[in-house]
Amino acid sequence: MALDAAMASRLLRPELRIINVGLAMFVEAPEAHGARVAALDWRPPAEGDRATGLALARLEDDDRDPIGRTVAAANAIAVERLLAAQPLLTDVRPARDALGLGERQLLHAGPPIAWDRMCGPVRGAIVGAILFEGWAADPAAAETLAASGAIEFAPCHHRGAVGPMAGIVSPSMPVVVVDNAAGGTRAYATLNEGLGKVLRFGAYDASVLERLAWFRDVLGPSLSVALRTSGPIDLRTLTGQALQMGDEGHNRNMAATSLLVRALAPSIVRSVDSATAVAVLDFLRGNDHFFLNLSMAACKSALDAAHGIPGSSVVTAMSRNGVDFGIRISGTGDRWFTAPVGVPDGLFFPGYGPQDANPDLGDSAITETFGIGGFAMAAAPAIVRFVGGSASDALEFTRLMGRITLAKNPSYALPSLEFAGTPTGIDARRVVDSGIAPVINTGIAHRLAGVGQIGAGIARAPLSCFAEGIRELAATLGVPA
């Protein structure tokens, strides 16, 4: 059988197909000439760092290696505790009582930081908290006091608390109390102020201080008595519902806030006088973000139950103070692994741009640490309009986070992914191995105190924190450096 040459050439020359591993630039030329390219997003483990790579190799799950067995067993326990978590909103109490916060003590978001290194919004919020507590008479005096060393600063995380953005907690502020019944842990967060001029973005004018006083005198006590009337609110169930209603539990909390209000409204009316009930319900009606702080405390209570397991590479906190990004790992105790924090990549409100943005800020990345927020973007396609991107990007973020996590949380099913659970239990090993940084949905604060939110976007955790954590974890297990 004979074929003419051109036909044979066409039949015999298969279409050029390329699988590219790693850098995309290698296939740009063949792709431009019509080749079909499947890109495998691969980077050398540990960004090519030899010491981290060797430590990582010793920590891999390996039945024949006692260290590998230890890490695998420790992670299994950590994941089990994460999935078993049952956070209940039980009370709202003054931080003074709940956290044992004393005079001249303030908590802030992120890893530890001294006044002289703090960013604008955090300094502004500290000035506001000092004025609110009456420790100084005016902003200038408050700033002098803060700089004098007479105020004791500590991370919220060091007291079992979490705070969005600046995350300042002072003794008179009411905090929600969330008990993780399964883990025996308890976590706290301040009450969410809503948008506009608010302390967490560093504002401290009269309206901000008035709202804080109303929180202290009215909202906090009212919610406390309502919760004792209603009994605890199951935040796992409520969050599970909200994830089927367009929330991702970090930047979008409209469903959870609405479900909470609907659940609590009768108890609020039962517990306080009518005028107070109206004021409380009016505030909750106007604040779509109210649930954020509850979401954060719920995640914190779950993650604390998984913290402190020797050998575990599960990440139990990610947080930012506007200067440093810090993480904690279950098996390395209370040490923070930090790196400079970047500006989120996102959309800015009209009139603002990246040059106005403060580097990423707040304890709210605790939601991603537990596997919601940016990890549950598939639940909230509507949010991509807010942070930039398309609905299919939202699915992709969640799928990608599946590659650095150890489990899917069946309590948090994602309808758009055929009811797969949210990816949960960030494994620092997988982050270092894959070079895939955890994604964090975040608001963007103006770098000057008090201007407020100027945008929203996506931040990526710096990989070097995870690499340092892996080396330290290896050291705790006797792996030579």
Place this chain on the structure above:
Amino acid sequence: MALDAAMASRLLRPELRIINVGLAMFVEAPEAHGARVAALDWRPPAEGDRATGLALARLEDDDRDPIGRTVAAANAIAVERLLAAQPLLTDVRPARDALGLGERQLLHAGPPIAWDRMCGPVRGAIVGAILFEGWAADPAAAETLAASGAIEFAPCHHRGAVGPMAGIVSPSMPVVVVDNAAGGTRAYATLNEGLGKVLRFGAYDASVLERLAWFRDVLGPSLSVALRTSGPIDLRTLTGQALQMGDEGHNRNMAATSLLVRALAPSIVRSVDSATAVAVLDFLRGNDHFFLNLSMAACKSALDAAHGIPGSSVVTAMSRNGVDFGIRISGTGDRWFTAPVGVPDGLFFPGYGPQDANPDLGDSAITETFGIGGFAMAAAPAIVRFVGGSASDALEFTRLMGRITLAKNPSYALPSLEFAGTPTGIDARRVVDSGIAPVINTGIAHRLAGVGQIGAGIARAPLSCFAEGIRELAATLGVPA
């Protein structure tokens, strides 16, 4: 150049690829032998009926034909009115006042039907309404009265109202009042009773009648005064939000109900005494379906604005009375085109099956007529677990309904379809031409009065209603039969 025969044969025999138009059975055999088949879901227009096909051909958009121009212009007006609709919840009033409903007058769901043809749940609900109104002392007497001809029955639709399932409205029942500010139309619906033993499924025991009395004496008047305190609630905005929160506005209304409660709670507390407010908020807390009836009235108010446009082939009502399925078309006035109604295809609660099911029932298909409910399944992937199917099926239903509708509603953006609007404006021509029947999300009632809901599923509108409507529309435009 020479090739061995086997190689040449393999190279020269392209993989068998088939595009099949119409009946799937023609390609079952080649498909079984490995051929790749692209199925084009095509049926002959008008199911092959010659008279309908000829009428349809004359009604097609055609600039050169005065009839074609009339239909196109009429549909443009109808669609413009649908998209402009701005339904506002303004009040809750007794049906007696709002609808002018008098003694011995009852409204029911679906197209007109006489007592002797009514199904079990509708008869049960009528007995309940007669007892509730005090027109008879016991169920037997109520049934005798209903059968005697002394009760005047009419469709809800004939009074600008809509009712889910049996859809019975009696003079003392409170109805929501929804004003479509843009269209100058007003629509009504009863208050939703929740699940379990309820009148709309034909139950009429003491608990059902007590709840109706509480609606009449407490819930209705409380909501009325709260609405006058709060001002009208914009149902278009609220529904648009809910469609981004997992609701589709028919079988799932959890988000809209929660948003409504959050919006109204302060006004409720302001308007009534504390014990009443607690009772009202407690009822709303426990009823995830409360918004359904509001959703229905909102859709009715929009569709009525698009009704009665000479030449328009836009469907302005789809409804079922448990025996007949009926539709109305804008250009054919108040005439109903009916066909026997089938049993929905869906999932049954444990212990029940298709043999227990009543044929499809209720005015709630008004939601699909407006382009939400089954048409907005893409908004509510969580619902497919309830009615059967997968999350990708949900997207497919919405895409499919795009083929029989004239517009996308930009007020109702669907995140999972990259914020495309819901398909709205069912064109009876496209239904007849494509053979694609509108999908309806629906609850399944037991065929015996009072047993209640036994499942949920998907119903398809019977095609013959649309074919009859098209022939009648053609007749109104002078097309010879």
